Amino acid sequence: MDEFVKGELVEVCSKEDGFLGSYLESKILSKLPRGSFYKVKYKNLVTEGEDPLPLIEIISADEIRPLPPKLSQPLTFHLHDKVDAFDSDAWWVGYITGRRGNKFSVYFSESNEECEYPLGLLRRHLDLVNGHWVSSATRQQSTS
Missing domain, CATH: 2.30.30 (SH3 type barrels.)
Structure with a gap:
C-alpha cells in the first residue's frame, strides 16, 4: 500500500x-x-x-x-478501448462502443449507461499494477 x-x-x-x-x-x-x-x-x-x-x-x-501520469492525448480511440471519461466532476471507467463524427460513445458497465464524449473529455485508462502504471491495452495483449 x-x-x-x-x-x-x-x-x-x-x-x-x-x-x-x-x-x-x-x-x-x-x-x-x-x-x-x-x-x-x-x-x-x-x-x-x-x-x-x-x-x-x-x-x-x-x-x-x-495521480496517473499525463500521457500524450491519442488522436483517436478504437472500438472496445478502455477509457476514462470526465463527467460530473470525476473520471469514469468505460469502453468505446462507437463513434459519430468527432464524438465517441462510451459504455459504463457500473451504471449500464452509454454516453457520447468529445476526444478532449477522454483519456486512456491506466491500471496501477505493483506500483507501475500500465495501459489496459498493454495488459490485454500480454495476457492473451
Whole structure:
C-alpha cells in the first residue's frame, strides 16, 4: 500500500453510491495518526450552501491512488478501448462502443449507461499494477 504525503495530488476511487467506478481528483491534506486514513480535499467536489468550498473528507488508503501520469492525448480511440471519461466532476471507467463524427460513445458497465464524449473529455485508462502504471491495452495483449 502506498504512503501518501501532504500536498500530493491523488485520485480517490470512490466506493460511494452514485460515484462507484469513478476517480475524483484530490489533494492529500494529512495522514491520520491511527490506521490507514487520510484527509483529502477534492478538486471538483464542493460543499453545499451559499458559499461552496472544496469538499474535505477522511478516506481509507485503499480508496486512494497516485495521480496517473499525463500521457500524450491519442488522436483517436478504437472500438472496445478502455477509457476514462470526465463527467460530473470525476473520471469514469468505460469502453468505446462507437463513434459519430468527432464524438465517441462510451459504455459504463457500473451504471449500464452509454454516453457520447468529445476526444478532449477522454483519456486512456491506466491500471496501477505493483506500483507501475500500465495501459489496459498493454495488459490485454500480454495476457492473451
